[in-house]
Amino acid sequence: MPDSAPTNWPNPERPGVPMFPEKRGWHMMDRDVWEWCPTRQAWNDTVLHPIFVKAKDMAWRKYHGSVLTPTQISEMLAGERERCAEVCEDNSVSMRTDCKDTETALNEMLETTAREIRNLGAAS
Structure with a gap:
């Protein structure tokens, strides 16, 4: 070379x-x-x-x-959406077990979820 x-x-x-x-x-x-x-x-x-x-x-x-083909792009986006949905579901379960007043708990869950989605990193 x-x-x-x-x-x-x-x-x-x-x-x-x-x-x-x-x-x-x-x-x-x-x-x-x-x-x-x-x-x-x-x-x-x-x-x-x-x-x-x-x-x-x-x-x-x-x-x-x-x-990438449109199909490949759609598959990648679907995978990323699924990863985000899993973070939301996990945080939803933890919110139910750590029950505080509704507004505070919801705000904490949303902030935690947003932070975790931003830190997902590369798909495995």
């Missing part, structure tokens, strides 16, 4: 290999979209390159990330 090659590949030890290399999918590099084929461990843009290009031959490109 030349010294001037981009260092923004998901795994710097494997330049030319995309995020989620085990999955077939589209990825943005430079200003082009390329399809990754996991069985061949190679790239194809299906328009300009009807043959596959090895990962090492794509290492010079600047990798921006995978291109």
